[in-house]
Amino acid sequence: MEVKLGFGAVPKPQYVFVSKESDHCWYMLSDDTRQIPIYERALTGVITGIEVNKKVETSHGETEKIDLHILADKPYVIRSGSESYFSKSLLLSLDALTSEQLHHPLTIAVSPGDKTIVFCTIYNPVTSRAVDVSWDGHNEIDLQALGQKVSFKINRIQNLNQEPIQTSANTTTSEIHAVLIAQSDTYLAQLNWTPEQGREYLQQKYGKRSRLQLTDREILDFIDYLQAKLTQNCPT
Structure with a gap:
């Protein structure tokens, strides 16, 4: 946007x-x-x-x-x-x-x-x-x-830092990863990051150029980083 x-x-x-x-x-x-x-x-x-x-x-x-x-x-x-x-x-x-x-x-x-x-x-x-x-x-x-x-x-992952992701027996690993990526999409849009900014950070931090290449632990860490950035940008 x-x-x-x-x-x-x-x-x-x-x-x-x-x-x-x-x-x-x-x-x-x-x-x-x-x-x-x-x-x-x-x-x-x-x-x-x-x-x-x-x-x-x-x-x-x-x-x-x-x-x-x-x-x-x-x-x-x-x-x-x-x-x-x-x-x-x-x-x-x-x-x-x-x-x-x-x-x-x-x-x-x-x-x-x-x-x-x-x-x-x-x-x-x-x-x-x-x-x-x-x-x-x-x-x-x-x-x-x-x-x-x-x-x-x-x-289900809006309160990711406070609660673990709850899944049912029918929830697949790929579905969970897709939800995590969707959550990072929301934060990236709120931060007004360009795709180039995202790729540059992923390359420097994880040595990868796409969120699809991140493990669940890495995408969770990335979401934590974006949440922290949003908190810093909010006026007190």
């Missing part, structure tokens, strides 16, 4: 809200809380996190939302109601993806349904293939359990 020097907007995540209107299915809010329609149907980026069952205070009182964090041309947060059809189709699609697939850019698309319903479809932007999900028995889905499962898969 290119960093522009000089005056500009505050570099904070841009929230995107899901709502079916006559000619669009999501919108942003201006500084004076005016709705800004988004007419494009799709957002492509790398998923960096998800918050499920997040309690949010609205004009109608407290409600639960799902916040999906995506890094694209800038950080975005897609916010939707926890029990909405958008959130249900989002969670089903994310559950169908592997850790390796989550490491790569994905396209989140909205499509209108009946009345106020908005559906979510996730695509591979390279192959243009949609994630295939089954709606059989969707009314009986335990959304809380599904949300926790998806949240664990996406966020």
Whole structure:
């Protein structure tokens, strides 16, 4: 992501809200809380996190939302109601993806349904293939359990320094390594490192030019280094 020097907007995540209107299915809010329609149907980026069952205070009182964090041309947060059809189709699609697939850019698309319903479809932007999900028995889905499962898969190494990575019997070594690399992607983007900077550091530190060549111990050490750099850059 290119960093522009000089005056500009505050570099904070841009929230995107899901709502079916006559000619669009999501919108942003201006500084004076005016709705800004988004007419494009799709957002492509790398998923960096998800918050499920997040309690949010609205004009109608407290409600639960799902916040999906995506890094694209800038950080975005897609916010939707926890029990909405958008959130249900989002969670089903994310559950169908592997850790390796989550490491790569994905396209989140909205499509209108009946009345106020908005559906979510996730695509591979390279192959243009949609994630295939089954709606059989969707009314009986335990959304809380599904949300926790998806949240664990996406966020399982967010607290890497505090807790060991938890894995199931079905988690492969390659999946764990892919998750570690995805986590380092997030930190590298936050530090605004170029690929050249990353390769230079890896060459000097480990004698390797790619994170794919690092052992799990080395990638963990690299993540620790990036986390320390981020802490140093944060204002006190």
